[in-house]
Amino acid sequence: MNQLSVKIVSLIEQARQQVARASNTTMVHTYFAIGRLLVEDMQKGELRAEYGAELLKQVSADLSAHFGKGYSVQNLERMRSFYSVYANSSNELRNSEVIQKSSNALRILIDGQKTVNLLPLSWSHYLFLLRIDNEAERQFYEIEAYRNQWILKELERQFNSGLYERLLLSKDKDAVFELATKGQLIANPNDLLKEPLVLEFLGIKEETTYSETELETAIINKIEMFMLELGKGFFFGGRQVRFTFDEEHFFVDLVFYNRLLRCFVLIDLKIGKLKHQDMGQMQMYVNYYDRFVKQEDENPTIGIVICKHKNEAVVELTLPNNNQQLFATKYQTVLPSKETLKQLIEKRI
16 A cells, blocks of 8 residues: 555544544434433423333334334433433533533534533443442543543443542542542542552452562553553553662662653562561662652652552551652452442441
8 A cells, every 4th residue: 555545544544533423422412312302201291100101112113113223212211311310410521621612513402402411422431321320430430431531341440440439448538529520630649549459450360379570470461451550641661670779789660650740650569468678678769769860850759569468557657757759559350349349438438
């Protein structure tokens, strides 16, 4: 294929992607508007269950005769629920000027009225979100799915790994509302933490015996998934990165850079119980990077020890007061129980 053909192919593919996005957005807004019409008509029928059931059957039959598949009673019920849930739902995502500008031309006119909500995700995303009963949790995943451009599979994975609950466990009570209305914001080192880190994508069974080197290799083989689990803004800097001090060589397991915090993030892996020596070693790594590697305009280095078992007392006694650079967090290689995470959250409230 010559260069001109390559350019034309690229142009056509981009155009198709734009058409697909516009088509999907239009469909989502149309389903929202259909849901509104169904809700309003049902309200006229005084919300009687019998009336609603018969109405959906009749509308389904009419639409199916006109358009074919896609308008079953079940799908119409989903559209009705979609409108009922999102009609009054509000978060920072929908207040975003960027979203308003990009969505304004795609709002649907029904009976001369514009739909009032901005719904930037796909219909499949919203069908999944509708299954989340907790409004704050549902809003959080909607924001994160849009900002991080999660495909449906990644949204499902983040939900099943209990991302919302794990972030709640690492935040104080005042930050809970912000998490639900603004999503995960990375403004300080504490915002990077999750408890625990979930590494089920490594394919390591919980009862399997493995070394720290094998754990590290498994992470490198799934580095993109690992960075998604770490959070936003990470760039990979290297594995077993060596530095030499006083004629002695030292090796940092994993080195990253976070562009949001503008700092290096050093990670050490421990498959056993966390010891105070582990935190002391990380302190030395962080000091070296702060003094000899980071630039003057960059922020202080962050060090994270990822361990299988963490003793909170050891961490608290080892680290200085007002610590903002050294952290320890647990990891697990199986998906957590959401019920267990919710129970842990309830104990904190």
